[in-house]
Amino acid sequence: MIQANNIHKTYNDGKVQVHALRGIDVEIKEGEFTAIVGPSGSGKTTLLNIIGGLDAPTLGEVHIGDTNIAQLSENELIDFRLNHIGFVFQSYNLIPVLTAKENVEFLMLLQKRDEAERNERTTKLLKAVGLEDQINKKPNEMSGGQQQRVAVARALASKPDFVLADEPTANLDSKSTANLLDIMLRLNDEENITFVFSTHDQRVIDRAKRVITVEDGKILSDETK
């Protein structure tokens, strides 16, 4: 479970202060399939970064499970992200010199999992995202949609508590977008994987099970279908 209380984030951009988030309270439970939506500049990325421990709030607290992530040291926080959170970004997700298989394996190597487990899980995940025949391809040999599917597989490889995805479909055509959503939904339904993703694409919003709308750094609405 993720709990974010009274999150404020103010950027000091030179002389101007930007209030990116102004008091956000949100709770995300296991098994959710939640979209954070809102126009560009509304604070979606900032919120996801703070929930994911990539950025610290100016005010407020984030608890993941029993952990107040503000209390972790820099190194502990990196380890915490490795073991508890899966990330999918809009782009630059993969290590360009490694194959799909090696990219998926990477986090498990950081976690020092043994080889048998790594192989089994990599094969399973690449199959789950429909890329079992692309395992030896490098990112630049794959389409944008395929790369994002590898990123989803990579995010799941470390067995995280939940997956945060910041505009994962922003660079994809509609067919690849639908395909990626299918895969994420199936993983959510069948394996109870928690997804929190931001988007401003209506077709993606339509398929979310919970939609949190932010505007000007505040929650405008929060609907569970």
Added chain:
Amino acid sequence: MIFKIAFKNIWRNKLRSWTVIMAISLGIFGGLAVISTATGLSDMRQNNAIRTYVSHIQVHDSTYLKYSGLNDVITQEKAILSFVKKHPNTEGVSTRLRIESFIQTAGGTSGVILNGINPEDEKQVTNIAEKLQQGNFLETYKRKPPILISKKLATKLNAKIKTTIQCSFTDANGLPATGVFKVVDIFSTSNSMYDEVNAFVRLEDLQAISSIYGSHEIAITIKDEEQVESFREELIAHFPEQHIASWRGIAPELGYADKMMDLVMSIFLVIIMLALAFGIVNTMLMAVLERKKELGMLISVGMNKRKVFWMIVWESIFLSLIAGPLGIIASYLAIQFFGTYGIDLSFAADGLRSVGLESVIFPTLNTNYYILISILVVSTSILSCIYPALKALKLNPAETLRTA
């Protein structure tokens, strides 16, 4: 895995990596080329000195060195000669009778040391015989006893081959003695100071004129130069009353040249390493800045900073591990080749000869230098990638991922 990624990362920008690799290996090559050529020159200078006038070891009577008394001949001459001749490491041995003398021709006068030598023996020790105009090393002469003078002295005395020279000195009994010689050939070595004060005559001629039937100096060359000092110690142990010196003691200035060389080499090594450091800092900094997003992503998904740091360090170690051996092997091959066949600088031969050098240089390099260079290259590249690696650690993942 970190290794693997680091190694693969090098080849992402092939042109840049190869440029750095080539720059590093060229730097090593250039440095080693200069060092080995300089060593070759210094060795040549040293060898020239040893072969023309110093030899490896000289034996004198202890009192002779202090007072240059004509009567202070080497008392154990026979014993020393037989010992040296029996020694397996002996290359040549020559006995010399040295008398300071006043010499004059119709055209001029000068002071000179007459060296009474046995030409056959002297040939084994020095190469004066090879520095003659006509190749007559006191071997061919008619009635008058022969003398060899240097080109320098010949000019001073206005003498030529066949000129008659008169030498006057005080003999063993304190009586004036005079010898009349005929110039049979003219020599010139690379040391003009030596040339000016030395002339050669036959040992038996000088003994007859001076009534000194002995010698003042025994010059020895040995086969294995590394064993000069141990040979000397052996001699001292057997003949403790004699004064026995090696070339290092006789001509210490040759050793000073070595010290200078060490300094020059250290300076060159520092320059090479600075160039190397600059290349690595530059390349790795570019590599880090270019990959900001990727590094930010790696930190975001859970790669800790220690691993990121080592990934960058390994990248530069790999670069230098490729460049180092390349440069060292190229240098080794070049030094072996030119060390055998020489670098022919005959177009500058006159200039070189005037400073005591020959026109063909044989570069040489001590194995220790290769080892030293290898260690320096690797440690310099590790040190110089620390700054770029620390830059990578300062990256804020949220920031790097945001900037499109």
